[in-house]
């Protein structure tokens with residue numbers, strides 16, 4: 001397995017291009033299952049999770065090809081051979097469950113392996129299933145698979161999500177586009193990735209209103225047609241790279257960044273003493289003088305502070321002047337980066353869903369272990385600020401969500417290299 005070596009090297013400066021959003025692309029790709037016609041995505045990120053979704057769609061008989069080095073994904077589901085998503089692929093990536101709604105809506109039946117747990121918590125899929133049941137789906141859980149059927153086709157219904165779920169909203173939204181009649185999703189997720197999915201589905205002929213609010217109304221249509229759609233900017237990659245100059249000093253412009261994608265995060269950077277400026281080309285973060293101020297954060301569904309930036313923000317708070325409290329409300333067990341940051345000299349206590357971070361004068365390089373995608377990159381950020389060398393082991397998680405991380409950080413002056421595993 002590859003490792004990444006980072007050596008603290010002072011302030012950063014320059015520009016970093018931000019890719020299309022992994023999480024948007026992972027729900028846009030299964031949308032191809034809703035139509036006979038081709039769906040082409042542009043601005044796609046080049047990541048192992050995207051390749052896994054391509055493999056899953058290919059296993060169902062979809063044609064998936066990548067162009068322009070992976071930035072364009074051309075898909076067609078006109079000759080789908082199977083409606084069964086096998087455990088062997090689903091176990092690699094939870095987002096595989098997103099094929100369930102589209103398969104069921106178009107073919108009236110689907111079998112999808114249950115995704116199992118993952119490093120950041122139990123992550124059930126009960127809400128995906130309940131939302132589909134509200135559209136008339138019959139579900140049977142056997143031998144680790146969801147066997148779903150809707151003999152006369154799905155029918156519009158009303159479903160209120162008891163808690164906000166991005167994935168369940170996406171599954172229900174895709175399914176509802178081909179259901180007969182009107183579907184109303186209440187308590188829906190409002191993330192930019194949901195709006196991007198709805199925009200793509202509208203391009204395919206779907207009738208959707210209210211995306212970006214907590215109530216989405218979908219008027220089912222008989223068929224969807226082909227479309228070409230550019231994937232929205234990855235707000236998590238954006239926030240991650242905005243933290244690099246915040247941690248090391250300097251000034252970096254993240255190309256394609258918009259405050260509207262990350263308003264609550266930008267407010268916290270401002271409170272910590274950083275300057276964030278939006279221009280036509282993107283977002284510029286500058287740390288010119290003075291210490292970082294300690295800032296409390298509570299993760300929440302959009303438009304709140306994203307759970308996917310909690311680990312990276314913790315890396316910043318490790319050297320802040322004062323004590324901050326970081327509360328995680330979305331996933332249990334999402335502080336696995338804390339013990340690794342402590343190995344680098346951080347002062348952190350975790351009790352339940354709250355991490356108390358007392359800022360220290362400086363971090364020291366150490367060998368550390370990446371435990372999940374966002375934890376991996378938080379250790380790289382901490383390594384950029386640490387004295388000496390930090391070796392981040394097990395970085396395969398990183399490749400699931402960050403394309404060319406070493407090149408992007410090297411371009412702004414970081415000392416970072418990948419050591420291929422044996």
Ligand code: UD1
Nearest residue numbers: 023095123124125126127128164165166167168308330331
């Ligand atoms: C998506 C993102 C992930 C992000 C998360 C929250 C993708 C591919 N992944 O994950 O990066 O961290 O949103 O912003 O887009 N839950 C249930 N039952 C369900 C579904 C979810 O109880 O059926 C719970 C989860 O355990 C969690 C909460 O709801 O506590 C939110 O999860 P959800 O929004 O569904 O996350 P994902 O869509 O899996």
